[in-house]
Structure formats: structure tokens, C-alpha cells
Amino acid sequence: MTNKTYQLQTLTCPSCMAKIQGALRKTAGVKEAEVLFNTSRAKVSFNEDQVSSDTIKKTIESLGFKILGEK
Secondary structure (H helix, E strand, C coil), rough: EEEEEEEEECCCCCCHHHHHHHHHHHCEEEEEEECCCCCEEEEEEEECCCCCEEEEEHHHHHCCEEEEEEE
């Protein structure tokens, strides 16, 4: 299991947080996803055999949000 934290462009509302979190949780291979509104970070646990970090980033970006960094 791989754990990554993605720094997002500032989230402007709780519904943005819920939108990202919901999409990540529906992504095959993602075990857990938590988006923190106050820090604009997404913490994701995933199986790299099923999904890549690039796919996770593309999922977030497809919703209209910019990723500023990852660790």
C-alpha cells in the first residue's frame, strides 16, 4: 500500500472537498481518501498494482482542481 499527500490549489468550499473525496474513493485501487478543507490537502492510500499516482492526479485535475505538489 502506498500513501501520498497531494497539495491542492486552495479549496473554496466544503462541497469541493466532498467532490474530490468522492471521486477518489470511487477510483479502483484507492483504499482510502481524505481531503482536508482547512489545509487543501488530499491524503490517499492506494495499491500501486491497480492505480498510479498519475491516475490519481488526473482524477483530481479532471474535476477542475490544480495540484501544487505531492509527497
